[in-house]
Amino acid sequence: MFSKLFYQGDGEKGDKGDKGDKGDKGDKGDKGAEGAGGAGGKCTTLF
Numbered sequence: 001m002f003s004k005l006f007y008q009g010d011g012e013k014g015d016k017g018d019k020g021d022k023g024d025k026g027d028k029g030d031k032g033a034e035g036a037g038g039a040g041g042k043c044t045t046l047f
Contacts, residue, residue: 017032 019032020030
């Protein structure tokens, strides 16, 4: 009897953050932070 551990599907990169709102004095808003990476794929154990 043996088991193999398979890691399926890497997480996709998150969407880029939205552009910041315009400042009160007309300054350009800061660029939104880049989205966090997606969650990793499911681990499946087969016997």
